[in-house]
Amino acid sequence: MKSNLYVALFFLALSAGSDAQQAPQHVDALIASPDIYSLLLENEHIRMLEYLIEPGEKEAWHTHPPKAIYVASGGKLRITTEDGDSFVVDEKTGDTAWMNAVGRHFGENIGSTPIRIVLMEVKSLANATFEEASSPE
Helix, strand or coil: CCCCHHHHHHHHHHCCHHHCCCCCCEEHHHHHHCCCEEEEEEECCCCEEEEEEEECEEECCCCEEEEEEEECCCCCEEEEEEEEEEEEEECCCCCCEECCCEEEEEEECCCCCCEEEEEEEEHHHHHHHCCCCCCCC
């Protein structure tokens, strides 16, 4: 089952525009919001992060390299994109998804429960363009 947030962010990545031919300028979420993202595991192949955002919390602007995600505890997020658009997603506990690189955005927990998502970034794809990384079949 795909996560609503990551399906929406997939379309955001596809609409990145003319810069799609160049590697995106990544803003590391772990550095941008160290109070919300924490490092669980890192080696030469992957980096695994935990995303834990409390009700009312907002993260800093950041991007994501290609990754797999698992929603450990769901809730409602408002996502705001670099162009000022925003949308609400309802993350469901147990959802999983694969996502290509995602452009600059931030999220805010607008629900009443903490949201916890585990992200597994693939290091060999860290500099992929938005369209280059594809879903494994």
